């Protein structure tokens with residue numbers, strides 16, 4: 179782009195080049211102006227469109243490479259009152275030639291500095307990009323961990339709304355039993371444990387469902403569901419109380435909410451925080467189905483076991499029902515029939531027996547008060563209900579009204 | 595070497611001027627500045643679409659892309675919308691009133707075969723002869739927290755840009771460090787580098803770099819003008835966000 183033209187000089191005729199650029203000078207309006215720079219015999223000469231001219235002798239030149247692009251060459255005079263600059267690619271080379279070697283050293287050092295600058299920039303950029311990736315990855319995991327913390331700071335009323343919405347949306351596997359001979363003994367266990375719940379303001383609302391399925395669950399906020407199949411399968415009131423305490427612990431430890439926020443991610447956690455729960459409520463209805471309600475993480479299960487033991491102990495109920503329940507499950511149900519939902523969602527009995535037993539051993543000795551219910555009456559009442567239902571649905575095993583439905587029978591019933 | 599950069603803080607009085615292309619007046623400064631442009635018949639002004647307040651009936655408004663798709667994309671990345679409005683004064687000339695989107699001041703710069711880099715959101719209007727393109731900043735932009743692309747305005751013509759809060763121009767003669775959030779524009783003769791506030795603790799440095807937070811600064815070196823604003827938009831947004839109405843169900 180440099181315009182080539184010839185000028186006469188005292189020493190004869192030679193070629194000079196013009197470079198477009200600029201000048202900084204205090205007298206100029208705005209402090210700067212655009213110029214055409216000419217490289218003459220002993221100096222640079224820059225002229226503005228208005229006819230102002232600025233001259234810098236080569237021996238005075240202080241060179242510097244810079245500008246936004248890092249490719250602009252600046253020439254200053256001795257007192258730095260005049261600065262000429264151009265970004266023309268040919269300018270540095272032409273200047274070095276015109277100055278006859280006087281500026282070679284300065285130019286070389288500026289060029290290597292500029293090179294170092296761009297290398298530094300590249301290394302800096304690379305380092306930042308790498309660091310960002312690391313942070314993004316750790317943020318992702320941090321968010322998952324953070325979701326738990328967010329959950330714990332939300333009001334319990336939210337759990338209740340979630341649980342109620344989910345319960346209404348869930349298909350019931352049988353009719354609800356209102357017979358006080360069945361519900362009252364269970365309610366008494368729930369009440370004893372509820373007094374020692376970790377979270378205040380949780381109203382435990384019991385529903386006993388007439389179903390051979392061996393299961394129980396507690397929805398967020400305290401909606402407690404016990405299937406008659408569980409009552410039949412349990413060997414003692416202590417084992418029944420153990421399952422109930424474990425399920426209540428899922429609610430008081432707010433595992434359902436953490437599960438939602440872990441699954442739905444930060445969006446859910448944030449929208450919960452700012453109070454926009456409409457989307458979460460909709461999700462909850464799909465989220466808590468009878469089949470998946472108890473699919474908590476292994477860590478949450480352990481937490482619920484230990485919290486269950488604590489609640490039992492606090493309520494003066496012998497917590498040994500917990501490990502003995504696992505023992506029962508371990509011995510009798512190596513294979514998991516479909517009806518034993520609670521077992522399939524609560525695997526790994528051996529370590530759970532050990533963990534709960536360790537906890538029980540570490541608890542201070544306490545006189546336990548027996549669970550005040552007529553166990554045999556409850557079992558036979560439930561068995562009667564189950565039988566009625568079984569009779570209606572199909573004519574499978576003939577179980578007499580006073581015999582208890584034991585798990586091995588269930589296995590046969592449902593294995594087919 | 596200690597060099598003091600000279601500052602030019604503009605007061606509250608209107609700024610008026612006549613350029614080869616038009617006559618302008620910036621009034622209501624510095625908080626809620628507006629720009630009045632008087633155009634002669636046939637004169638053209640390009641402006642950010644949301645900037646127009648009012649215009650004479652004699653003005654012809656055409657909205658559309660300018661400078662081809664690539665440039666428009668560049669502008670989009672620069673934080674400006676894809677579309678620029680073109681105002682052409684018809685017979686008898688006309689008046690155009692423009693206002694920026696945020697509360698703040700407006701600055702005028704005449705480009706004479708020179709270049710100005712604008713922070714995202716600062717562009718307001720220009721006359722013919724000024725070429726606008728997006729200038730990819732690479733990692734610099736990524737970590738400055740101010741967008742990946744600066745708007746590059748070059749050529750010969752008038753350029754108007756706006757700030758959040760008042761605007762102040764600083765003549766850099768050696769080096770100047772500015773918090774990234776306060777930069778509005780700077781001249782092409784300045785070398786610009788995003789760096790961490792010198793003196794920050796090591797941990798603070800890493801935090802700043804990665805979260806684009808406080809302590810990230812632009813280090814300008816060389817000679818040229820930098821325009822800075824007296825308020826920072828993100829600070830305001832953070833403040834205002836706390837009062838945002840939320841939907842409780």
Ligand SMILES: [Zn+2]
Pocket residue numbers: 424425428472474479482524
């Ligand atoms: Zn569980």
